[in-house]
Structure formats: C-alpha cells, structure tokens
Amino acid sequence: MNAWQAWASPLGSAPLVFAHRGSSAALPEHTVAAYERAAVEGVDGFECDVRLTRDGHLVCIHDASITRTSNGRGRVTRLTLAELNRHDYSTWYHEKARIANGGSVHVAPATAADGILTLDRLLTLARGTGRPLRLLIETKHPSRYGGDVERRLVDLLARHGLTAPAVGSGVAGSDGSGSGEPGPGEPGPGVSVTVMSFSARALRRIRALAPEIPTVFLFDIPTPSVWSGRVPEGADLLGPSIRVIRYWPEIVRRAHDRGVGVMVWTVNEPADIQQVRALGVDGIITDRPADVLATLGRNPAGDRDGTGLAGGSATRTASPETDGGRLGPCPSTTGVSSPGWLG
Numbered sequence: 001m002n003a004w005q006a007w008a009s010p011l012g013s014a015p016l017v018f019a020h021r022g023s024s025a026a027l028p029e030h031t032v033a034a035y036e037r038a039a040v041e042g043v044d045g046f047e048c049d050v051r052l053t054r055d056g057h058l059v060c061i062h063d064a065s066i067t068r069t070s071n072g073r074g075r076v077t078r079l080t081l082a083e084l085n086r087h088d089y090s091t092w093y094h095e096k097a098r099i100a101n102g103g104s105v106h107v108a109p110a111t112a113a114d115g116i117l118t119l120d121r122l123l124t125l126a127r128g129t130g131r132p133l134r135l136l137i138e139t140k141h142p143s144r145y146g147g148d149v150e151r152r153l154v155d156l157l158a159r160h161g162l163t164a165p166a167v168g169s170g171v172a173g174s175d176g177s178g179s180g181e182p183g184p185g186e187p188g189p190g191v192s193v194t195v196m197s198f199s200a201r202a203l204r205r206i207r208a209l210a211p212e213i214p215t216v217f218l219f220d221i222p223t224p225s226v227w228s229g230r231v232p233e234g235a236d237l238l239g240p241s242i243r244v245i246r247y248w249p250e251i252v253r254r255a256h257d258r259g260v261g262v263m264v265w266t267v268n269e270p271a272d273i274q275q276v277r278a279l280g281v282d283g284i285i286t287d288r289p290a291d292v293l294a295t296l297g298r299n300p301a302g303d304r305d306g307t308g309l310a311g312g313s314a315t316r317t318a319s320p321e322t323d324g325g326r327l328g329p330c331p332s333t334t335g336v337s338s339p340g341w342l343g
C-alpha cells in the first residue's frame with residue numbers, strides 16, 4: 001500500500017471533496033471565514049496555496065502579490081508577516097460583489113479585517129474542528145526562496161504532528177477522546193496533509209524531507225508521461241485541471257490502471273461535476289463545495305450515511321466546535337447568493 005492508498009482507503013470509492021481556497025465562491029478566498037464555512041458545509045478537506053514571507057512565515061495566498069486579494073500592494077516574498085498583516089484580505093471580495101450587483105449587496109457582509117491567513121493558523125483551525133479533515137497544501141513556485149518553502153513547510157507540519165501517515169477517517173484524537181484542542185505536536189482527529197505542486201522538483205524535496213506525506217503532481221498541459229497515467233518521481237497522485245479532463249478523460253483510467261489516484265481542480269460547473277464523478281476520480285477540488293456535495297448526494301456536515309454524523313456513525317466523535325457551535329450553523333446558506341462575477 002503506498003502513501004496515497006493509506007490516505008484514501010477508509011473512504012472507499014466515493015470522491016473526496018475539497019474546498020479550493022476555502023468555500024471561495026461564497027466568501028473571500030484563503031480566509032478563516034471561507035474555511036470555517038467549508039467545514040460546516042461538510043467537506044472532506046481544504047485546499048490552500050502557500051508562499052513564504054520575507055521573514056520566513058508560510059502564508060496562504062494564491063497570487064505572488066497581494067494586490068488582487070487585499071487593499072494593499074506588493075509581493076508576498078518582499079514583505080514581512082507584520083507588513084502583510086497591515087492589510088485587509090476580505091473587503092475586496094465584498095466590494096467587487098457590490099459593484100457586480102449594481103451597488104446592492106447580496107453577499108455576506110465583510111468579515112473582520114484580521115490580516116493574512118498563516119498556514120499555522122489554518123492547521124490549528126483544521127485540527128480544532130474535531131472532525132476528519134484532509135489538507136491539500138500547494139507550494140507555489142517559482143519562489144525566490146526555492147527549497148526553503150518545502151523545508152519551512154515540513155518544519156511547520158512536524159510542529160503540528162502532521163508529517164506522519166494520515167490518521168484514518170473518523171479516528172479519535174491521540175488521547176482517544178476525539179474532543180478538545182490537540183496539544184502541541186499532537187495530530188488533530190483525523191487531520192492529514194497532502195502536498196501538491198506544479199513543480200516536480202518541489203515534490204521530490206517533500207519526498208526526501210518527509211517520505212510519508214502523500215504528494216500530488218499538478219498539471220494543466222499533459223506531457224506524454226502523465227497522459228499515460230504515470231507520476232513523476234516523488235509524486236503519488238496526478239492533479240490534472242478540469243480542462244485536461246474535458247479533453248483527455250482517459251487519463252483517469254490510465255492512472256487508475258497504474259494504481260495512481262487522480263485529484264481534479266477546479267470543478268465548479270454542474271456538467272464537470274457529473275463528468276468527474278462518472279470517471280471515478282478520487283478527489284474533487286472546488287470553489288463550490290456545497291454544490292458538489294449536493295450533486296454527490298452527500299448530506300450537510302459530512303454526513304455520508306444520513307445519520308447527521310460527519311464521517312459516518314461508526315466513527316464520529318463528539319466535538320465542542322461542530323457539536324457545540326463554535327463553527328455553528330452556516331449563516332450564509334440561506335438568503336445569500338454568490339456574486340454574479342463568480343459565474
């Protein structure tokens with residue numbers, strides 16, 4: 001059994017659903033609010049992009065600069081965490097939505113301006129949900145810090161106790177209770193990490209630094225090798241874009257014939273959701289996790305068996321966050337629509 005099979009096997013043949021940058025069609029990407037919403041919606045995991053700041057912190061942001069997703073300017077790698085935290089990473093989204101809607105606001109109000117989301121904070125959030133969650137962490141390259149991105153990532157994951165193989169779906173916390181905040185270095189209940197990158201070199205670094213962490217090779221243009229279902233050295237799974245799958249759906253079967261899992265991004269349209277489901281992909285990465293879960297016939301809050309318990313009734317453990325309400329009911333599931341510019 002390879003790292004990927006160990007990671008996925010508790011879930012059988014159903015595709016896992018991942019919130020791309022959080023529930024990012026509904027709320028500003030890479031914010032606590034977007035990830036908390038995704039957890040409430042019942043996703044199997046979170047996707048995030050990471051970059052290194054000038055002073056060596058991993059922050060969750062897609063673009064090389066903060067211009068699009070904040071009220072500031074500048075390159076992430078040239079700014080310190082303190083400098084990045086002077087800006088707001090939510091208001092841009094709501095303002096864009098307001099303009100797209102002709103001045104009226106049809107989306108949730110802006111969340112508090114609380115700076116840029118660090119990966120450390122996202123890991124703590126995931127571990128604190130009290131439910132199984134799989135994190136897909138994409139290291140962005142090229143970076144002026146090169147391999148330091150992966151070295152810092154593995155250091156951080158080790159501090160969170162997340163460099164070991166995945167804890168199976170629904171497994172309780174290290175003390176067996178499955179409730180409460182995990183201590184330093186302890187894995188949260190069922191929290192696991194997979195590293196993704198468009199850079200095969202970055203994945204080889206992860207393989208060398210933390211051999212038990214599964215890895216996904218992302219691509220938008222298939223080489224003959226990945227077209228035939230092979231993974232590059234250091235990778236366990238293939239991560240084609242939905243564009244690739246529309247043109248070359250046979251990649252999924254070819255990968256599976258070689259025992260290679262397939263995670264597809266970014267799957268938002270109903271026809272695409274149906275296609276990847278029919279193809280039997282292993283993971284669906286989406287900006288619209290609630291829509292994907294509904295299409296897959298999944299009930300809210302990760303309820304796979306209709307019991308109301310995330311991860312299934314046999315494995316669910318009590319959680320003060322999900323059961324007691326820190327995450328609470330999702331306020332924007334009623335009366336709030338996504339802005340028109342998201343399509």
Ligand code: G3P
Pocket residue numbers: 020047049062138196218265266285
């Ligand atoms: O992680 C998969 C997908 O997110 C890759 O594309 O540009 O959204 O990071 P991008």
Ligand code: CA
Pocket residue numbers: 047048049138
């Ligand atoms: Ca990404």
